[in-house]
Amino acid sequence: MTQAPAAQSRNTLKGIAILASLPPDSVERIERRCAWKHYAPGEPILDYLDKSDDVFFIVLGEVRVTIYSTVGKAVSFREMGSGEIFGEFPAIDGGPRSASVEARTNCLIASMPASTFRELLETEPGLANALLPRLTKTIRALTTRVYEFSTLAVNNRVQAELLRLARFGPKDGKSARIVPAPTHVEIASRVSTHREAVTRELNRLSRIGIIERRGGTLLVTDVDRLADMVHDATGE
Structure with a gap:
């Protein structure tokens, strides 16, 4: 894993869906407040119940979201690709991580502390307006999975x-x-x-x-x- 300098041209958040409605100068300000890292396939990005609270933006690549039981059984929820974010739940409610995330392919990930993310939600209304439908979509998807596990x-x-x-x-x-x-x-x-x-x-x-x-x-x-x-x- 290596850290990529923010000056590289590919280090941009222009493809992140929840930032699409923001003006370019706002996106650039957010980019400057991010840390940028590359991950190899299979490399862990964050762990279930991890106490960290960073929010992550998938700039390039795909990740896998998984929970491991106490006996090591893996239950994978989904894959996420370029343009998506993860890790926002602890940033919002202060709770622990709800799942582990690892790189499925070579990835470039941008991250920021929860305090910065919460500040942006207050100062960038477009970000908050984009986040709410995304959270609703996540709840609907998880409800569907629970239904499938319980009935099918x-x-x-x-x-x-x-x-x-x-x-x-x-x-x-x-x-x-x-x-x-x-x-x-x-x-x-x-x-x-x-x-x-x-x-x-x-x-x-x-x-x-x-x-x-x-x-x-x-x-x-x-x-x-x-x-x-x-x-x-x-x-x-």
Whole structure:
């Protein structure tokens, strides 16, 4: 891990979604108050229950959000990509970290102390206005995950997770690519099951033509058909 000097041209927050409504000079002021670091794939960025309170901006790359049980079982919530932020909950309520975050790819991350972030919420109304819908979206997404864990069978949870990933992937007509293809273990951790159950369902979906494995890519051949399967299971 190396620290990148703020003077480098790539060290910009212009791609951060919640800052999009701010004038350029405001974004530049925020950039100057950030620390900038590179992370390699698999490198931890923050730990569950960590007492730090920094807020992080994903400038480049993707991260994985995970909680580990006392026996070491990983439960992955989601991946986040360039333009997103994480770590804002402790900055807002002063509580501990709710999850661990590690780099999924090579990342450039900007960070700032909670005190600075709270100051910006007061002095930059556009930032606060952008943060509120984001927090609401996060609550809705977590509510959906709790519903799926509580009511859906394992095969339906796998289908729902594939649909979620496909909707973020590159589209081509009715198909979508999930790149890189998640491992069976990664999917299992996201839907709270074991690798063998994921393998069985992926093999079944492959046999009926819903998915195809192409090298490092998982192709969902018909997103609408997969969505119909999830709808039949959830009623939504």
